[in-house]
Amino acid sequence: MELIKLDKVSKIYGDDLRALDNVSFAIDKGEWASVMGPSGSGKSTLLNMIGCLDTPTKGEVSIGGINISQLNKQELTKVRRDKIGLVFQKFHLVPYLTAIENVMVAQYYHSMADEEEAQQALERVGLGERAKHLPKELSGGEQQRVCIARALINYPDLILADEPTGNLDKENEEMVLDIFRELHSQGHTILMVTHDPTVGDLAEKMLELEHGRLVVNSKNSLV
Numbered sequence: 246m247e248l249i250k251l252d253k254v255s256k257i258y259g260d261d262l263r264a265l266d267n268v269s270f271a272i273d274k275g276e277w278a279s280v281m282g283p284s285g286s287g288k289s290t291l292l293n294m295i296g297c298l299d300t301p302t303k304g305e306v307s308i309g310g311i312n313i314s315q316l317n318k319q320e321l322t323k324v325r326r327d328k329i330g331l332v333f334q335k336f337h338l339v340p341y342l343t344a345i346e347n348v349m350v351a352q353y354y355h356s357m358a359d360e361e362e363a364q365q366a367l368e369r370v371g372l373g374e375r376a377k378h379l380p381k382e383l384s385g386g387e388q389q390r391v392c393i394a395r396a397l398i399n400y401p402d403l404i405l406a407d408e409p410t411g412n413l414d415k416e417n418e419e420m421v422l423d424i425f426r427e428l429h430s431q432g433h434t435i436l437m438v439t440h441d442p443t444v445g446d447l448a449e450k451m452l453e454l455e456h457g458r459l460v461v462n463s464k465n466s467l468v
């Protein structure tokens with residue numbers, strides 16, 4: 246079953262900057278897909294579009310059968326809240342809140358600040374013991390795991406990650422990738438932007454952009 250479907254999607258900035266140019270593809274529920282391509286090729290634009298943070302200039306984006314291209318801000322927020330967890334390269338943690346409070350911010354936004362659930366989400370990423378630490382007291386890898394916990398709080402079908410290991414050393418990268426492997430095995434659908442071919446190779450489906458165009462859409466024969 247298709248969870249994500251893009252049909253001839255373009256995002257045009259100004260007169261003619263085609264950040265995305267006539268992109269079509271589909272991702273099945275439970276699939277892990279990687280998005281690769283050089284800097285400026287449209288990867289983040291694509292992720293933001295699917296993450297309901299932005300809307301296309303042309304074409305249609307559907308998530309779970311809902312055409313999100315025409316939704317207003319409020320409706321987009323609802324789809325994002327119900328279906329999507331977002332993880333970024335820059336951690337975007339609130340510096341003066343503890344790990345558990347940072348996870349609860351996501352919940353607060355869903356108007357159900359439940360400390361127990363936030364604690365469980367931290368435990369899912371192996372940070373149960375670090376709940377009361379501030380971001381500055383955590384390593385980069387741990388901060389990224391707090392972000393993943395925050396993204397997991399509403400049990401999203403779809404996890405969108407933009408270079409989630411881009412700022413991490415090898416050891417922390419492995420730890421974060423292990424969490425994604427685990428989430429994948431639990432049935433979450435994952436769309437991950439990465440510059441790193443070995444990270445990209447973990448995915449079942451590989452997408453590659455060049456100047457906003459989709460130049461590769463293939464199954465990964467390695468997995």
Ligand SMILES: Nc1ncnc2c1ncn2[C@@H]1O[C@H](COP(=O)(O)OP(=O)(O)OP(=O)(O)O)[C@@H](O)[C@H]1O
Nearest residue numbers: 258262263264282283284285286287288289290291
């Ligand atoms: N808000 C915006 N206004 C104007 N141009 C934009 C905007 N956002 C992105 N662009 C342009 O769209 C193109 C694609 O940008 P995007 O951020 O999607 O690239 P990317 O593949 O994520 O690059 P990187 O690997 O460096 O993160 C770039 O040329 C960028 O300058």
Ligand SMILES: [Mg+2]
Nearest residue numbers: 288289290407
């Ligand atoms: Mg980017």
